[in-house]
Amino acid sequence: MGTIVLGVAGGTGSGKTTLTRTLKDRFGDKISVISHDNYYKRQDDLSYEERCKTNYDHPDAFDTDLMVEHLRDLKAGKPVLCPVYDFSQHNRSGELLQVQPAPVILVEGILIFASPELCDLMDIKVFVDTDADVRILRRIVRDVKKRGRTLDSVITQYLTTVKPMHEQFVEPSKRRADLIIPEGGKNAVAVEMLIHRLENHLNTEEG
Numbered sequence: 001m002g003t004i005v006l007g008v009a010g011g012t013g014s015g016k017t018t019l020t021r022t023l024k025d026r027f028g029d030k031i032s033v034i035s036h037d038n039y040y041k042r043q044d045d046l047s048y049e050e051r052c053k054t055n056y057d058h059p060d061a062f063d064t065d066l067m068v069e070h071l072r073d074l075k076a077g078k079p080v081l082c083p084v085y086d087f088s089q090h091n092r093s094g095e096l097l098q099v100q101p102a103p104v105i106l107v108e109g110i111l112i113f114a115s116p117e118l119c120d121l122m123d124i125k126v127f128v129d130t131d132a133d134v135r136i137l138r139r140i141v142r143d144v145k146k147r148g149r150t151l152d153s154v155i156t157q158y159l160t161t162v163k164p165m166h167e168q169f170v171e172p173s174k175r176r177a178d179l180i181i182p183e184g185g186k187n188a189v190a191v192e193m194l195i196h197r198l199e200n201h202l203n204t205e206e207g
Helices: 016-030 048-052 064-075 116-120 132-146 151-176 188-206
Strands: 004-010 031-035 080-086 091-099 104-108 124-129 179-182
Touching (some): 004 016, 004 151, 004 188, 016 031, 016 188, 064 080, 064 104, 104 188, 124 151, 179 188
Parallel strands (some): 004 104, 031 104, 124 179
Antiparallel strands (some): 080 091
C-alpha cells in the first residue's frame, strides 16, 4: 500500500480542525489522523501551577521526535499507540490512542512545518491562513467551552505566548507550504482541489 502524508498547519483557531474533519468525513477509514497537540511532553514532575506557566506554543513543548517515529511506522504499515493530552490538566492523560496505517495519513498542528524532520515525511503541505482577530475569537470559545479555561487565562496566554510564538515560528513556517488555504475548511474551492488530489492517489492505489 502506497501511503501519502498530508500536513495541515496554521495558527491557533485557523480552521485546521474543520479542514481535517471535512477530509475525514469524505474519505472515512482511508485517512488516519495524528495531531501534534497529543505529543506535548509529559510534565509529571511539575505542579499544576507550574504546568500552567509552560509555553505551549514553542517547539520545545512537543515530543516531535516521537511523532516522527510514529509517522515513519505508519508509513511502513505499522499501527502506533499515540499519547492523549489532557488540556484541562496541562499534562498527558494515562490513555493511549491506537492509530492504524491508511492510504492517507493526515498530520495536523500549529508547528508541524517548523520541524524539518516532519516536513521531510510529508508529501503535501497545506497551511490554513486566517485573520488573527478571527483566530483569537475561535480560541476563546474553544478553550472556555471545551477545555475548561477561564476567559482571563485564555487572554493572558494568548498575549504572552500564543501571539509572539505565532509570529516567531508559525507564520514563518508558512514558506514551507505547498498550498495556502484562506479560511481552511470553509474555502470550498480549495477543499475540492485537495479532495481531487487525494482521490487521484486513492484511485491509483486501488488500480
